[in-house]
Amino acid sequence: MNRPAHWDETRARRIIADLAPLEGAALPILQALQDTFGYVDRRAVPLVAEALGLSRAEVTGTIAFYHDFRTAPPGRHRLQLCRAEACQACGCETLVAHLDRRHGIAVGSTTADGALTVDEVYCLGNCALGPALLVDGEPVGRADAGLLDWLVADLTGGPA
Amino acid sequence: MIPRVYVPGDSAALSVGADRVARAIAAEAAQRGVAIELVRNGSRGLFFLEPLVEVETAHGRVAYGPVAVTDISALFDAGFLAGHGHALAQGPSAEIPWLSRQTRLTLSRLGLDDPLSPEAFQKNGGMRGLGRALAMTPAAIVEAVTASGLRGRGGAGFPAGIKWRTVAGAVGARKYVVCNADEGDSGTFADRLVLEGDPFMLIEGMIIAGLAVGAAKGFVYIRSEYPHGFRCFSRALEIARAAGWLGPSVAGSGYGFEIEARLGAGAYICGEETALLESLEGRRGLIRAKPPLPAVAGLFGQPTLVNNVLTLAAVSHILADGAAGYAGLGTGRSRGTLTLQLGGNVKRGGLYELPFGLSLREVVYGIGGGTRSGRPVRAVQVGGPLGAYLPDSLLDTPLDYEALAAAKGLLGHGGVVVFDDTVDMAAQARFAFAFCARESCGKCTPCRIGAVRGVEVIDRIVAGQARTENRVVLDELCQLMTDASLCAMGGLTPLPVQSALTHFPEDFERPVLGAAAE
Ligand SMILES: Cc1cc2nc3c(=O)[nH]c(=O)nc-3n(C[C@H](O)[C@H](O)[C@H](O)COP(=O)(O)O)c2cc1C
Ligand code: SF4
Ligand code: FES
Numbered sequence: 209m210n211r212p213a214h215w216d217e218t219r220a221r222r223i224i225a226d227l228a229p230l231e232g233a234a235l236p237i238l239q240a241l242q243d244t245f246g247y248v249d250r251r252a253v254p255l256v257a258e259a260l261g262l263s264r265a266e267v268t269g270t271i272a273f274y275h276d277f278r279t280a281p282p283g284r285h286r287l288q289l290c291r292a293e294a295c296q297a298c299g300c301e302t303l304v305a306h307l308d309r310r311h312g313i314a315v316g317s318t319t320a321d322g323a324l325t326v327d328e329v330y331c332l333g334n335c336a337l338g339p340a341l342l343v344d345g346e347p348v349g350r351a352d353a354g355l356l357d358w359l360v361a362d363l364t365g366g367p368a
Numbered sequence: 369m370i371p372r373v374y375v376p377g378d379s380a381a382l383s384v385g386a387d388r389v390a391r392a393i394a395a396e397a398a399q400r401g402v403a404i405e406l407v408r409n410g411s412r413g414l415f416f417l418e419p420l421v422e423v424e425t426a427h428g429r430v431a432y433g434p435v436a437v438t439d440i441s442a443l444f445d446a447g448f449l450a451g452h453g454h455a456l457a458q459g460p461s462a463e464i465p466w467l468s469r470q471t472r473l474t475l476s477r478l479g480l481d482d483p484l485s486p487e488a489f490q491k492n493g494g495m496r497g498l499g500r501a502l503a504m505t506p507a508a509i510v511e512a513v514t515a516s517g518l519r520g521r522g523g524a525g526f527p528a529g530i531k532w533r534t535v536a537g538a539v540g541a542r543k544y545v546v547c548n549a550d551e552g553d554s555g556t557f558a559d560r561l562v563l564e565g566d567p568f569m570l571i572e573g574m575i576i577a578g579l580a581v582g583a584a585k586g587f588v589y590i591r592s593e594y595p596h597g598f599r600c601f602s603r604a605l606e607i608a609r610a611a612g613w614l615g616p617s618v619a620g621s622g623y624g625f626e627i628e629a630r631l632g633a634g635a636y637i638c639g640e641e642t643a644l645l646e647s648l649e650g651r652r653g654l655i656r657a658k659p660p661l662p663a664v665a666g667l668f669g670q671p672t673l674v675n676n677v678l679t680l681a682a683v684s685h686i687l688a689d690g691a692a693g694y695a696g697l698g699t700g701r702s703r704g705t706l707t708l709q710l711g712g713n714v715k716r717g718g719l720y721e722l723p724f725g726l727s728l729r730e731v732v733y734g735i736g737g738g739t740r741s742g743r744p745v746r747a748v749q750v751g752g753p754l755g756a757y758l759p760d761s762l763l764d765t766p767l768d769y770e771a772l773a774a775a776k777g778l779l780g781h782g783g784v785v786v787f788d789d790t791v792d793m794a795a796q797a798r799f800a801f802a803f804c805a806r807e808s809c810g811k812c813t814p815c816r817i818g819a820v821r822g823v824e825v826i827d828r829i830v831a832g833q834a835r836t837e838n839r840v841v842l843d844e845l846c847q848l849m850t851d852a853s854l855c856a857m858g859g860l861t862p863l864p865v866q867s868a869l870t871h872f873p874e875d876f877e878r879p880v881l882g883a884a885a886e
Contacts, residue, residue, distance in 0.1 A: 230628075231628075231668065232630075235630065239592075260650070266651070270650070270652050274633035274635050274653075275635060293712065293753060294554055294783075296796075297785055297788070329593050330807075331556075332594075333379070333551060333559075333560035333593065333597070334379065334557065335554065335556070336557075336709075336710065337380055337383055342593075345595045347379045347380070350384060
């Protein structure tokens with residue numbers, strides 16, 4: 209996975225200026241900022257607000273509304289685990305419990321060494337091959353506890 | 369002739385190793401000194417057979433699946449490049465029963481070829497619908513869509529022709545076509561398959577829609593949980609522009625149309641059309657009160673046609689092959705084909721395009737083969753997170769809009785999710801509320817507060833606290849949410865809850881395990 213860049217105001221301004229002409233530019237801008245820096249830094253809020261003629265409260269409210277936006281840097285790797293019904297039917301909750309018990313990783317958290325962020329998602333469109341994951345954006349189907357052990361070891365560089 | 373080998377590049381196939389299989393086939397061929405042409409096609413939708421490898425032979429295409437990297441050497445030894453037998457052989461692709469028994473109209477091209485090849489698209493019938501439409505008046509296009517009986521595939525089942533006519537007749541400085549590719553319903557993946565497996569079809573459908581309603585600009589709002597789908601579709605837009613299918617003069621017609629792909633940001637409610645429009649405009653996805661309808665005042669206040677991916681995709685076919693053929697399929701007021709998506713704990717999960725009207729039992733057992741776990745089927749949820757859980761006694765319900773409504777359920781976007789007998793229906797009912805609490809836009813109280821209350825009340829019932837009284841509270845809460853919510857998020861969350869209570873009451877009456885249970 210590409211290491212996100214550190215906060216850089218000049219770069220942020222450039223991203224914002226590039227996308228501001230789009231119709232309804234707020235989401236594309238916030239997404240591009242998050243793609244670049246790994247999260248939406250609060251220092252970006254006034255820049256976005258100014259470029260789009262919005263209040264800071266509106267921009268902050270938009271960031272808070274959507275599950276995707278994070279306001280702190282994520283781990284170097286990202287595991288998204290589907291917890292919606294079709295994956296429930298295939299035991300995704302067992303995987304959630306396994307991550308917690310075996311690896312001490314709660315869904316929605318980042319490991320202490322900053323290696324791995326585990327997020328829950330609600331449907332990845334792979335509902336016939338559940339439990340479904342995205343690992344750094346790549347799809348993984350029919351996940352089980354053994355596969356999770358391997359993934360955690362691989363992504364955190366530690367033993368399974 | 370250099371043998372042509374197909375390995376799907378669809379994300380479901382990738383999730384079970386299609387990329388590794390493709391690499392292994394290329395490496396094995398190189399090592400054996402055999403020349404092959406490797407094509408990354410879309411998925412045929414038979415996910416239980418993925419990775420499904422196909423070979424073009426003198427007698428047509430022959431399929432093998434599910435193929436693992438460890439099978440490759442044996443497949444070469446067996447002569448799969450000439451279509452010879454092997455334990456994984458599925459026979460001629462077109463005769464795989466799970467495919468041959470389908471009625472593939474909208475998804476006829478799915479899995480045939482490289483989804484990003486404009487030549488393959490046209491060779492397999494693409495652009496015929498647009499060709500016809502360009503020779504018709506806008507009113508005649510709307511008339512064809514109306515005559516087909518096509519209803520919106522996003523969930524509400526609203527007649528497409530009526531919506532198109534409204535937008536066509538609305539006045540505005542400009543108009544928009546918005547394709548809803550948020551596909552938030554769990555258990556559904558047909559929109560994703562189109563985005564990845566036949567993106568030009570959607571582009572074609574949107575251009576036709578633009579012609580019919582008088583719009584020059586389209587947006588496709590794709591959920592962020594579909595990174596591959598977004599990438600494929602964005603690439604397809606570039607290719608379509610290069611081919612002259614989009615831009616100032618669509619296919620040389622003088623009519624201009626442009627499409628932009630936008631990514632969602634992880635909010636189920638943004639699948640609801642007015643929240644989607646808010647999101648496209650760059651705001652929080654709060655529901656707008658209707659009226660005005662988006663058809664009259666939608667995106668940036670302009671008349672806007674909002675349709676689901678499958679609705680727009682069906683239009684290309686309807687225009688190409690005529691409304692009558694489409695309307696001739698199906699049952700009652702559910703005309704044409706249903707793109708059924710079968711998932712969860714089921715042996716043969718995947719996408720099945722069929723005329724409306726097949727019973728759930730035929731779907732779950734006949735097509736699906738029962739559960740993947742081998743245990744008895746206990747519940748089937750139809751129509752996503754706002755759909756009902758149906759027990760065995762209701763499995764003879766036919767899959768059409770009206771029959772499901774009569775069973776106090778809904779067909780929604782066509783997802784069917786199978787659960788075996790280990791499912792705890794009180795937990796599923798609790799989840800319905802928890803999901804609503806998580807995804808509520810917060811605009812109205814019955815939904816915002818009600819969903820949180822619902823979780824609490826179910827917890828009390830499960831914990832054995834004043835069960836009778838709390839059942840009354842729960843019923844009243846469901847009634848309130850049904851009656852007083854501003855949109856279907858709060859309004860339909862009671863559906864899965866009440867179906868669980870009605871059909872699986874024993875799960876709410878279990879003895880409490882003891883203090884440690886909390
Ligand atoms: C909570 C909620 C979520 C919805 N999610 C979707 C969705 O993900 N995709 C979709 O096409 N329609 C969804 N809809 C339905 C849309 O509001 C709208 O009816 C549909 O996009 C219209 O297109 P159609 O007529 O082609 O179905 C949702 C509705 C509600 C109330
Ligand atoms: S029902 Fe829920 S999602 Fe719909 S408007 Fe009310 S609060 Fe928003
Ligand atoms: S429910 Fe998990 S991928 Fe759809």
